[in-house]
Amino acid sequence: MGLNETPSANRIHIGFFGRRNAGKSSLVNAVTGQALAVVSEVKGTTTDPVYKAMELLPMGPVMIIDTPGIDDEGGLGELRVKKAKQVLNKTDIAVLVIDASEGIKDTDLDLITTFTAKEVPYVIVYNKQDLLDTIPDPKPNEIYVSAQKQDGIQELKEKIAHLTTVEDEKLKIVADLLHPSDFVVLVTPIDKAAPKGRLILPQQQTIRDILEADATAIVVKEYELRDTLLSLGKEPAMVITDSQVFAKVSADTPNHIPLTSFSILMARYKGLLDTAVKGVIAVEALEDGDTVLISEGCSHHRQCDDIGTVKIPRWMKNYTGKNINFEFTSGTEFPEDLSPYKMIVHCGGCMLNEREVRYRMKCAVDQGIPITNYGITIAYMQGILKRSLKVFPHLEAILEELI
Ligand SMILES: Nc1nc2c(ncn2[C@@H]2O[C@H](COP(=O)(O)OP(=O)(O)OP(=O)(O)O)[C@@H](O)[C@H]2O)c(=O)[nH]1
Numbered sequence: 001m002g003l004n005e006t007p008s009a010n011r012i013h014i015g016f017f018g019r020r021n022a023g024k025s026s027l028v029n030a031v032t033g034q035a036l037a038v039v040s041e042v043k044g045t046t047t048d049p050v051y052k053a054m055e056l057l058p059m060g061p062v063m064i065i066d067t068p069g070i071d072d073e074g075g076l077g078e079l080r081v082k083k084a085k086q087v088l089n090k091t092d093i094a095v096l097v098i099d100a101s102e103g104i105k106d107t108d109l110d111l112i113t114t115f116t117a118k119e120v121p122y123v124i125v126y127n128k129q130d131l132l133d134t135i136p137d138p139k140p141n142e143i144y145v146s147a148q149k150q151d152g153i154q155e156l157k158e159k160i161a162h163l164t165t166v167e168d169e170k171l172k173i174v175a176d177l178l179h180p181s182d183f184v185v186l187v188t189p190i191d192k193a194a195p196k197g198r199l200i201l202p203q204q205q206t207i208r209d210i211l212e213a214d215a216t217a218i219v220v221k222e223y224e225l226r227d228t229l230l231s232l233g234k235e236p237a238m239v240i241t242d243s244q245v246f247a248k249v250s251a252d253t254p255n256h257i258p259l260t261s262f263s264i265l266m267a268r269y270k271g272l273l274d275t276a277v278k279g280v281i282a283v284e285a286l287e288d289g290d291t292v293l294i295s296e297g298c299s300h301h302r303q304c305d306d307i308g309t310v311k312i313p314r315w316m317k318n319y320t321g322k323n324i325n326f327e328f329t330s331g332t333e334f335p336e337d338l339s340p341y342k343m344i345v346h347c348g349g350c351m352l353n354e355r356e357v358r359y360r361m362k363c364a365v366d367q368g369i370p371i372t373n374y375g376i377t378i379a380y381m382q383g384i385l386k387r388s389l390k391v392f393p394h395l396e397a398i399l400e401e402l403i
């Protein structure tokens, strides 16, 4: 990833769905202004999702995703349909493309049902309007266009942009908890496991969010914290720490100063915090022979890997005193059937977009399996979760009630 690139997880993911030959690829090309996707009159031309990261005005950084036709048949066809549906799990905004000369079909209606169930905002695009004699009056979430003649493309972009502003408003990591000119002290250990020459993404994003609140970010290593607090000249509004040094930081931060962690803030940002706090309590009920699933969003973070495969299993065994089995998954794999597991511990999800994390959370909740995350598990087992939830009073209350 280049320095100036927006991380993939932060881009608004816009997925184009619909039947074969509806003109999804043609529309992706028209919207991006590039010949990215192969277009042909043969049904089933697009066989794999095509991703394009780009700046799309008036929205900013987005990820455009072209998908295979949702009505494909046969062995290979069904595989393609499955791939298209997987894209839906990381889609922030869906564009349903319909061939206007054929009209809306059952497969389209099924898609709309799925969008609604997954709470994905969508716009219905009737493409190939050039084939119609008269163009019907569109409903508010519909639009008639011609990808081929480049008609209505700007209007479509504006419609999509309108849906994204609704999505955007809730994206705060910490800014909503701060006032202008507040000081916030961030504690980031620089140890062997830290990446060379940079900070990890949740730390970068938190700093950015603090700056956007017109507050001041002061970044220290855990051994610098005590002296920094003494010499600041002003009480910080909050201390935010890496979970792994929670115990030390908690001891060094006076009790009346709010303390929380990057992973707790990120969990809230991803819409995972309430569920994760409720889920972590399942640790108390673990018995000998129970299986815990530890799931990582990406397959290339050495630091996360160490936490997930080594530290958490060790801490959990020590905390419970039970003989627990652990299973691990990483990257895009996540079991559909979660029934073998007593609980799931997921990573913070920095490289997955929030929708994917929320989707996994929803799968677990639907199946009645407690799900939590790395940072909350660590904080809980170290006895400092309650303190670090003080900034979110309703969660402190939930925790109180559950224990
Ligand atoms: N008349 C007309 N034809 C169009 C328009 N958009 C696309 N087409 C034609 O429709 C056919 C299918 O277009 P694609 O963009 O490949 O359709 P797709 O939905 O990506 O199809 P699959 O990848 O097979 O699922 C091609 O022959 C296009 O030239 C349009 O606005 N008007």
Ligand SMILES: [Mg+2]
Binding pocket: 024, 025, 026, 037, 038, 039, 045, 046, 067, 068
């Ligand atoms: Mg296509």
